[in-house]
Amino acid sequence: xxxxxxVAQTHEIGDDPHAHAVHHATNTGISNTKLxxxxxxxxxxxxxxxxxxxxxxxxxxxPGEGPGxxxxxxxxxxxxxxxxxxxxxxxxxxxxxxxERGDHQRLRIWLAATALLxxxxxxxxxxxFTAFYREGMGYTTSxxxxxxxxxxxxxxxxxxxxxxxxxxxxxxxxxxxxxENKSETVEIVGLYWHFVDVVWIVIFAVVYLIP
Amino acid sequence: MVDVLALPSGEQxxxxxxxxxxxxxxxxxxxxxxxxxxxxKKVGIMYGASALLFFLVGGVEALLIRMQLWAPRQHLLSAxxxxxxxxxxxxxxxxLVIMPIGAAFANYLIPLQIGARDVAFPRLNAFSFWCFLFxxxxxxxxxxxxxxxxxxxxxxxxxxxxxxxxxxxxxxxVLGLLITGIASLVSSVNLITTVLNMxxxxxxxxxxxxxxxxxxxxxxxxxxxxxxxxxxxxxxLFDRLFDSNFFDVANGASPLLWQHLFWxxxxxxxxxxxxxxxxxxxxxxxxxxxxxxxxxxxxxxxGVAIGFMGFGVWAHHMFVSGIGPVSVTxxxxxxxFIAVPTGVKILNWTATMVRGKLRFDTPLLFSIGxxxxxxxxxxxxxxxxxxxxxxxxxxxxxxxxxxxxVLFGGAFFGFMGGFYYYWPxxxxxxxDERLGKWNFWTLMLxxxxxxxxxxxxxxxxxxxxxxxxxxxxxxxFWNKLATIGAFVIALSVxxxxxxxxxxxxxxKNRPPVTDDPWDARTLEWITPNPTPEWNFDPIxxxxxxxxxxxxxxAETADHRLVKIADASEVVQHSDGKGxxxxxxxxxxIVLAFGIPxxxxxxxxxxxxxxxxxxIVVTAIFGWAFEPxxxxxxxxxxxxxxxxEHEEATESAAxxxxxVASVG
Numbered sequence: 001x002x003x004x005x006x007v008a009q010t011h012e013i014g015d016d017p018h019a020h021a022v023h024h025a026t027n028t029g030i031s032n033t034k035l036x037x038x039x040x041x042x043x044x045x046x047x048x049x050x051x052x053x054x055x056x057x058x059x060x061x062x063p064g065e066g067p068g069x070x071x072x073x074x075x076x077x078x079x080x081x082x083x084x085x086x087x088x089x090x091x092x093x094x095x096x097x098x099x100e101r102g103d104h105q106r107l108r109i110w111l112a113a114t115a116l117l118x119x120x121x122x123x124x125x126x127x128x129f130t131a132f133y134r135e136g137m138g139y140t141t142s143x144x145x146x147x148x149x150x151x152x153x154x155x156x157x158x159x160x161x162x163x164x165x166x167x168x169x170x171x172x173x174x175x176x177x178x179x180e181n182k183s184e185t186v187e188i189v190g191l192y193w194h195f196v197d198v199v200w201i202v203i204f205a206v207v208y209l210i211p
Numbered sequence: 212m213v214d215v216l217a218l219p220s221g222e223q224x225x226x227x228x229x230x231x232x233x234x235x236x237x238x239x240x241x242x243x244x245x246x247x248x249x250x251x252k253k254v255g256i257m258y259g260a261s262a263l264l265f266f267l268v269g270g271v272e273a274l275l276i277r278m279q280l281w282a283p284r285q286h287l288l289s290a291x292x293x294x295x296x297x298x299x300x301x302x303x304x305x306x307l308v309i310m311p312i313g314a315a316f317a318n319y320l321i322p323l324q325i326g327a328r329d330v331a332f333p334r335l336n337a338f339s340f341w342c343f344l345f346x347x348x349x350x351x352x353x354x355x356x357x358x359x360x361x362x363x364x365x366x367x368x369x370x371x372x373x374x375x376x377x378x379x380x381x382x383x384x385v386l387g388l389l390i391t392g393i394a395s396l397v398s399s400v401n402l403i404t405t406v407l408n409m410x411x412x413x414x415x416x417x418x419x420x421x422x423x424x425x426x427x428x429x430x431x432x433x434x435x436x437x438x439x440x441x442x443x444x445x446x447x448l449f450d451r452l453f454d455s456n457f458f459d460v461a462n463g464a465s466p467l468l469w470q471h472l473f474w475x476x477x478x479x480x481x482x483x484x485x486x487x488x489x490x491x492x493x494x495x496x497x498x499x500x501x502x503x504x505x506x507x508x509x510x511x512x513x514g515v516a517i518g519f520m521g522f523g524v525w526a527h528h529m530f531v532s533g534i535g536p537v538s539v540t541x542x543x544x545x546x547x548f549i550a551v552p553t554g555v556k557i558l559n560w561t562a563t564m565v566r567g568k569l570r571f572d573t574p575l576l577f578s579i580g581x582x583x584x585x586x587x588x589x590x591x592x593x594x595x596x597x598x599x600x601x602x603x604x605x606x607x608x609x610x611x612x613x614x615x616x617v618l619f620g621g622a623f624f625g626f627m628g629g630f631y632y633y634w635p636x637x638x639x640x641x642x643d644e645r646l647g648k649w650n651f652w653t654l655m656l657x658x659x660x661x662x663x664x665x666x667x668x669x670x671x672x673x674x675x676x677x678x679x680x681x682x683x684x685x686x687x688f689w690n691k692l693a694t695i696g697a698f699v700i701a702l703s704v705x706x707x708x709x710x711x712x713x714x715x716x717x718x719k720n721r722p723p724v725t726d727d728p729w730d731a732r733t734l735e736w737i738t739p740n741p742t743p744e745w746n747f748d749p750i751x752x753x754x755x756x757x758x759x760x761x762x763x764x765a766e767t768a769d770h771r772l773v774k775i776a777d778a779s780e781v782v783q784h785s786d787g788k789g790x791x792x793x794x795x796x797x798x799x800i801v802l803a804f805g806i807p808x809x810x811x812x813x814x815x816x817x818x819x820x821x822x823x824x825x826i827v828v829t830a831i832f833g834w835a836f837e838p839x840x841x842x843x844x845x846x847x848x849x850x851x852x853x854x855e856h857e858e859a860t861e862s863a864a865x866x867x868x869x870v871a872s873v874g
Contacts, residue, residue: 026408032331035408039400043434050442050472054457062463139455143463146455150446168835 037188041195044158048199051151052206059207061142068144072132073208081124082204085159088117089197092190099183107186108173114193115166118159125156148207155203158196165189235837236795247795249333252742254340255319256637261344262311268351269303270704272296277661277697280690283682293678294361295380299351301364302384305484306391307347309618312626313487314343314395317402317426319637323735324420326411326753328746331404333793334834335397341803342394349807350387353380360384363676365477365528366447368458368469373451379814385448386810392437392444393806399433402426411734413753417511420733420756421504424511425490428518432483435522440476443469452813470532474525482521484618485585486514488625489556492578495632496560498729499575500567503757506559513552513559520549530598531605539598546596553589557582573647574729577628580655584620588613591666606676609669615662627654627707635728639741640718646710653703660696664689727778732760737783745787796837802830 026032061068095110129149137145169189172178178185236247245253275296279288288296318336322329330336353359360380362371371381406427410419419427446457447469456462458469497504504510526534526542560582569575591613595601604610627650634642668689673680680686718724724740736759738746755761762781764772805826812820 027410028407030408032404032408036332036400036404039403039434040396043396043400043438045438046435047438047441050439054442054446054468054472057465057468058457058463065462139453143456143459146449146457150449150455150457154445168832 031184034184034188034191037191041191044195044199048151048154048202051154052203055147055151055207058143058147061144065142066137066145067135069148069207070211072135072137074128074131075208077124078128078204078208081121081128082200084117084124085121085197085200088114088121089194091117092193096183096187096190099178099180099186102180104173104178107178108170111166111170111173111186115163115170118163118166118193122156122159122163125152151203151207155196155200158199162189162193162196165192236797238795244795246800247797249329249337249793249795249799250744251318251322251330251333251336252637252744252746254336255315255317257340258311258315258318258343261340261347262308262315265303265307265311265347265351266704269300269308270701272300272303274697274701276300277694279678280680281694282691283680283687285679288678290678291358291361294363294676295359297676298361298363298366298380298384299354299359302350302360302388303347304618305364305480306388307343307350309484309622309626310391310395311343313426313429313484313622314339314398316422316487316491316626316629316633317429318398320633320735321402321405321423321426322409323738323742323746324423324733325406325409325414326734326747326751327405327409328750328790329793330401331409332401334796334799335401337796338799338803339394339398339401341800342397342806343391345803345807346387346390346394349390349810350383353383353387356383365473366469367473368447368464368466369460371447371451371469372458382448382451382814385444385451386807386813389441389444389448390806390810392441394803395433396437399430399437402430403434406430411747411750411753414734417508418753418756418758420735421493421507421510421514422487422490422733425486425493425514428514429483429486432479432486432518432521436476436479436483439472440480443472443476446472448813467529467532467534470529471525474528475522477528478525479518479521481614481617482517485622485625486517488581488622488629489514491625491629491632492560492581494733495574495578495628496563497757498632498731499570499572499578500564501570501730502563502567503732503760504559505562505565507756509555510559513555516552517549520545520552524549527596527601530601543596543598547593550589550593550596557586557589572631572729573642573644573651574628574632576648576651577624577631580651581621581624581628584616584624584658588616588620591616604669606674607669608665608673608675611675612662612665612669615658615665619662620658624654627651630707632729635724635740636735636738637741638715639724640714640721641724641728642710643714643717646706646713650703650706650710653699653706657696657699657701657703660699661693662696664692664696668693725778726782727759727763730763730778732757734758736778737762737781739782739784743787745790745792748783748785748787748790751783794838796834798830798834798837802827802834805830 026035028035030038059069091110091113095107095114098104098106098110132145139146139149166189169178169186236243238244238247245257248254275288276293279285279293318330318340321327357379360366360383361376361378362381362384366381366384369375406419406423446455449455450457450459456464458464458466460466493504493510523545524542526538527546530539530542560578564579591609595604595610595613631642631647634640668686669675671685671689673684673686680690726739727736728740733756734751734753735742737751751758759781763774763776763778765775767773805823808823808826809820810823812818812823
């Protein structure tokens with residue numbers, strides 16, 4: 001039972017039976033849960049790859065079938081909400097660094113801030129969708145509208161799931177169930193969050209900015 | 212004993228009560244132990260058993276097709292029913308038979324071959340299985356709820372739209388494949404993590420048994436191919452349910468989008484169906500030739516090469532779609548190139564057998580069956596890479612012959628070899644050799660009788676998927692032959708099931724299977740037969756690919772083989788006391804159960820969606836807050852006859868939780 005001390009520091013959630021025993025007991029030195037998240041994100045790249053390709057194929061509606069991308073996008077508005085989402089990556093980093101220092105008060109603040117910024121972004125998306133709908137672009141209006149709503153909608157769902165994970169972490173932390181030795185959990189949620197942000201950068205550039 | 216899986220007491224972090232509804236399941240036997248199990252071996256067995264059941268369903272569909280085509284102008288099936296039957300036959304065989312049998316072997320063997328006690332995420336593993344099973348059942352319930360999907364297994368646009376297929380069949384197909392897709396994605400993440408992270412001491416990547424290598428490549432193919440079909444399926448689902456415009460040609464959609472998305476998934480899919488079989492026979496051939504595999508690194512790297520190149524050939528399924536001469540040329544070339552790594556493998560297997568001491572037991576027969584049948588299928592495959600020739604063959608029975616030679620003659624023969632070879636390891640008794648040989652020869656005969664004539668039918672111009680044909684085209688004879696062959700295959704499959712039951716009954720009167728029935732080579736055989744719950748005790752240290760073999764045999768200075776230890780001395784016979792294993796859980800099956808309910812809801816009533824979502828969300832949170840394993844339960848801690856021990860541990864555990872939640 002010489003490992004007891006080590007165990008207390010490396011305990012993680014997840015199903016990893018090895019992680020209880022020895023720090024870095026894995027062959028790669030990366031914990032199972034973190035490696036699994038990396039693999040999942042690699043797979044997600046192709047999901048968004050497929051959706052973005054579909055959008056690029058259908059980015060121009062047939063003539064007479066509702067507005068096209070550059071008649072309808074409000075670039076300044078979306079730039080602001082993109083900036084908000086980018087800033088949430090910063091607060092996410094701060095949250096990870098807070099729990100690694102054992103600063104639980106700051107952890108809660110930054111987790112809440114990240115979730116809030118994510119929420120602002122989602123609200124912006126809801127507002128944007130509503131505005132587009134009022135301007136006559138419904139989901140079924142044209143091939144462009146279907147592709148646009150599907151791509152950005154998928155991203156929105158990913159952000160929403162991220163927010164739920166952040167709120168769960170916040171809840172755990174408030175209940176006292178998120179000690180320093182679980183900091184990797186926060187880090188892994190962070191990985192997901194940064195990935196979703198990076199995907200948005202690509203979507204923002206490809207969908208909104210490239211004429 | 213300091214053990215990697217042993218959880219020392221005194222840990223501070225376990226504060227959360229498992230979510231109220233369920234107490235931690237404890238059963239070790241009976242049906243409850245199966246539905247709550249997280250043991251990779253039980254999960255593997257359940258994968259195999261379910262896949263064989265679906266194999267019977269798909270087989271009946273195949274027989275219906277062949278009976279309909281027995282003679283010209285038959286009306287056993289209507290054209291519409293025929294469409295549904297061949298679509299569901301293809302879908303079932305690909306997604307519910309070949310892929311899950313691969314998953315069954317991967318689940319069972321990977322941890323054993325790398326010297327691990329379980330996969331990286333045992334509960335996720337159980338979830339993968341239940342998700343696959345419920346997805347498969349969901350897909351097949353379409354028969355009872357308005358008819359099956361009818362667009363062919365690749366479901367081309369715009370035929371897959373509501374306009375051309377107004378029943379719910381294709382909706383079931385889309386949702387069913389999405390659900391089984393979740394299963395495959397989760398299991399690919401799980402198994403890759405397992406292989407990369409959990410190998411025994413000394414087992415570098417290049418000391419892994421070849422089956423594990425091929426399974427690893429398979430999982431990477433799944434990881435990167437599945438999201439692409441997920442996109443395609445979602446787009447089709449939105450088209451059908453919400454009237455979006457992805458495949459609606461009238462609104463400027465391109466039907467080619469479906470073809471590209473489907474085949475970017477579909478071609479890697481072909482390789483991820485065959486690679487597990489390649490892995491299996493790479494285990495079988497050296498054992499029955501009493502020689503190490505010829506060119507281990509070539510076999511490994513050609514497998515990896517197939518994995519990479521598998522993503523660069525998809526448009527050879529689309530030579531007649533008008534994709535343009537440049538694309539056709541490029542994909543012709545890549546298709547010719549991908550034959551190279553496969554050829555390398557054929558060479559390696561053959562060279563493994565050359566000058567080996569061959570023992571023609573059933574597993575070897577099926578392996579040789581794979582090599583020969585797959586070579587025929589591979590050659591007809593290369594003939595498709597020549598675009599002008601392919602233009603003539605597209606959508607004829609020549610194609611049907613080709614892919615049955617690679618998937619049935621290739622993948623399935625390999626799996627049959629795997630069944631015979633690993634049966635004693637998994638179930639602790641041998642399958643009967645005499646019945647096994649009958650099984651092999653009838654399958655070989657039936658298979659060639661069914662699919663051999665299809666080459667000729669195809670070259671004569673008989674189109675696939677037509678529900679009947681006219682007399683006078685010269686199709687009659689070959690079709691009759693194929694139908695007879697199909698029933699010979701059915702007989703052979705029956706023999707296999709008879710063998711399972713017969714050998715099981717015989718085994719009761721015989722001594723238990725020996726430790727090393729085949730004189731095997733790789734690490735999984737260091738565990739006794741059948742594999743105990745804890746796999747290894749202790750975890751072995753690995754120095755060679757053929758670790759087990761090298762513990763039994765050594766070479767003298769003049770390269771003569773000498774036996775240095777009997778298998779019974781090498782095989783671990785410990786009682787596994789104190790080994791800590793992941794605890795069973797109800798949540799995987801609950802979570803997987805919620806998902807098809809959502810899918811039914813999308814088709815019939817949004818209230819069902821709500822119910823399903825509620826189950827899913829509850830299960831996710833119940834799961835997340837349930838500790839992955841019960842710190843108090845180690846193997847050998849089962850209560851004695853008086854049950855005192857259990858009470859003691861339970862109260863201790865409760866006490867600890869209380870202390871922790873106060874802290």
